[in-house]
Amino acid sequence: MPYAVSFQQVSRHFGSVRAVDAVDLEIEPGEFFAMLGPSGSGKTTCLRLIAGFEQPTSGHIEIFGETAEGVPPYRRNVNTVFQDYALFPHLNVADNVAYGLMIRGVGKAERTREAEAALEMVKLPGYGSRKPGQLSGGQRQRVALARALVNKPKVLLLDEPLGALDLKLREQMQEELKVLQKALGITFVFVTHDQGEALSMADRIAVFNEGRIMQTGTPEEIYRRPKTRFVADFVGSSNVLSPQLTERLAGVAEWSSLRPEDIRLGAEGGHEATVTGTSFLGSATRLTLDVTGEKISVLLPSGGRVPEQGKSVRFSWNSDALHLMGAKA
Amino acid sequence: MSIAATPAAAAILPGRGGIGGALSDAFWRNPKLLLFLMLTPPLLWLGVIYLGSLFALLLQSFFSIDEFSGLVVREFTLKTYGELLRPSNLDIIVRTVTMAGLVTIASAIIAFPIAYFAARYARGRWKAVFYLGVMLPLWSSYLVKVYAWKLILAKEGILTWVFEKLHLTFLIDGWLALPVVGGNSLSVSPTGTFLVFVYVWLPFMILPVQAALERVPGNLLEASADLGASPSQTFRNVLLPLALPGVIAGSIFTFSLTLGDYIIPQIIGTSHLFIGMAVYAHQGTAGNIPLAAAFTVVPVVIMGIYLWLAKRAGAFNAL
CATH class of the missing domain: 2.40.50.140 (Nucleic acid-binding proteins)
Incomplete structure (x- = not known):
């Protein structure tokens, strides 16, 4: 079975800035994978390379064995939960969740049903008729999650989705995300700068610094046996x-x-x-x-x-x- | 450390003194006072001068003119509005509204890509170039621009010359031979009027659309693509609905400015009247103030209906 995501010597340069620099990366199918690093370390750019919002300057990206370079985001069976959720303000919650289904031409009745089921999964049943502006941060986060998961993506990308939540809610969402990921079996790729979050949620972690991966391993390995000074200092x-x-x-x-x-x-x-x-x-x-x-x-x-x-x-x-x-x- | 508090400094500073100091303190304690003082003059202006004259206009439109003496009869009547429905007057209204509608649609289509570029891609110097490019035509006199267009569109004008050099004269001739939109030359055809209207009002469409597009976060477009929408689907489902308040705001300008203008159709186009020209003629030479007033009420009513329809269609939901 091919890797869910694989990077071979992938670089993404912005002018003279090497946001991602010759990264090799393999993510197993069904894995909860965390990309951990300080801001500007290239982890979000890596996520955007998987989503298709960025194209690599050089190198090769495969998603489930298929070449991803030159493929626009709308032709990738990959969905993203954005950092600030990016909910459509002019659509109500149900239409936001059903957006991907609507684009694919799923009938009105069916997509209403599926959207409601997705909202139930994220514990927001009956919220369909509200506007995103009427929801709290935590609720918006759940809607963004439902909007992505309703499409049954091969890979779900999460860009610091818990960053804007307060501590208590964050811990609760960490737990729920983990349970959800295990239940659905979808590959999750999670970007965070919070080492505690990465350690508690991920099956494996890649620690990023200055556009490169410093170390990849299980949370235990990363925590107990850091390979470099940076990893030792940044993780815990x-x-x-x-x-x-x-x-x-x-x-x-x-x-x-x-x-x-x-x-x-x-x-x-x-x-x-x-x-x-x-x-x-x-x-x-x-x-x-x-x-x-x-x-x-x-x-x-x-x-x-x-x-x-x-x-x-x-x-x-x-x-x-x-x-x-x-x-x- | 130099930052340490000096013992001499008081915790509460003394008042600044003078009228300025007293006013600052008073406004700080009572912010509504400042608001009241700032809003009263413009509200008086708006209420008395603007709404007052509009009301006077409305009143005039319910008077009528005595056909023999030519004097205004100050009695309530709907006769003047009845006159509006005469075929010759109705013709003027239909012509003007059609022109305003077409000018608005064309402006929106031309303005959108320009506004999109300015909002999404133009940064720093290019943004300045954009604003300059859009505003520059507004700095020169409107009359100069209209007469310049007359020269461009004239039979011996620049446009004809360019088409001649490109051996495309048959295009212009073919277009001018068409009924309704055609004529002897572009400068005396409805097409010419349309082109100049679009040119003159275009900035008023570009700026609000650009402002609306600027408020659309880029990640909404990414989210749409991420959820499988092609660029055209993203345009229809996300960008256009979110930019619609700006398009509506722009269309209020282009639509109402075209409805009311009387100079452009007078200089460029056929001899057929537009609402503005009819108002000008009735209040001036003909001295028929009530009919002029009734004509003026037409654009107001049309704009009211237009905004009501736009609101019902959900154009302002994204505000």
Whole structure:
């Protein structure tokens, strides 16, 4: 079976800006795939290349084994949930959802039925006669989702669809999207800059930076075994230790990453550091330690004793928590 | 740090003093006062001068003229409106409304691509070129433009010359030989009147359509394509409905300006009258103010009906 989406050395340049630079990418059918990266890292451009809104400057794109270059968006069985939803303001919710069916010439009665079923799937039954302007952000997001899914696309593209929602709604939608994706078996490609969202939802993640993919892997792999300093720092803001410090702490002159939650403070043993800052986060307290001039952050679970600023402490970690990334990461 | 508060500074600053300071404070406390002061003069102008004269006009149209003395009889009557329905007068109305309709449709068709380019693609310098290109004709006198067109369209004019050089004279001759739209030359044919109307009112269509298109987010067009719509389907189902308020706004200009104009058909075209020319003739030489007023009411009523129909058709739903 061919890949749902495959990129072979795909580049998209805007003038001298290399938005996407020689990217290789394979997305399995039925996979929940996340593209994670800071803004301007090329993840949205990759999504637009799959949708057909952008054409690659060079390279080859296949969607389910078929060449996609030069194919306009309206001939791709791929649908997009846009970042700001892009609902048609002059159409009511039912007509928005049924738009793709209407374009394909599906009869009025059938598309009304299918639109209502799609609205039910996203938990908005009976909202068909409202205008998009009368809906809340979360509801619009669901309508956009229904509008895309009603066409039964081979690949569903989601461009930071949860970005505009508040935290509580976002967590709820993350859960629902995951359930929906598993139930429908459609390949989801999800763009986000929120590493927590990518980790919690995706089967696999590609981490983007400056138009390139830094690492592809399962959330566990990306989180536990980052390949580069960028990945370690961006995914869960790990401590990135210089080769000098790693050598002093572990005896190996390589870059390494050490998760803040893996560090324990203790009275004896371990290494010495000075507390230079504390901030209370609710479920935990973040300490900033100074270890011979390098900053290391430590997450202490709430409830325990928190050392004061300026105090000298000793810290240690489980032997497998320090992840080595090579001398030139 | 230099940003630290100096101990001498007060938390509440003293009033600015003077009339300006007092007014600023008063307006801040009572924003409606400012609104009232700003709106009163234009509302008075609109209410008294504009609506007042319109009302006087309406009143005049219900008077009649005494056929023997030529004096206005100030008694309520519908006789003047009855006169409007005479074949010769009805002919004028039908001719003017047809012309206004055709000019509006042609303006919309020509304006849309120009406005679309300006709204979607023109940036920076090209935007300035667009505005200049659209507005520049409005800077020169309307009469100069109309007379210039007379020269362009005349029998020995530029257009004939160009067609001659291209060996296409038969096209112009063939068109002029047609009944209704044709004539001796373009400058004395209804076609000529139409061309000049379209030219003169085109900016009034382009600008509102451009403003409406500018408000259509680009991602709606992408969403439409994403959902399988070809460019022509996107145009019909998304772009046109969303741009319609702009097209309607533009058509109000082109339609009503054509309905009321009396100079262009006088200089370019046949000797048949348009509403504006009839009004001019009746209120001037003929001294028949009631009939002139009744003629003037016609475009007002037509515009009212037009807007009502547009609203019913949902043209303003996207506003």
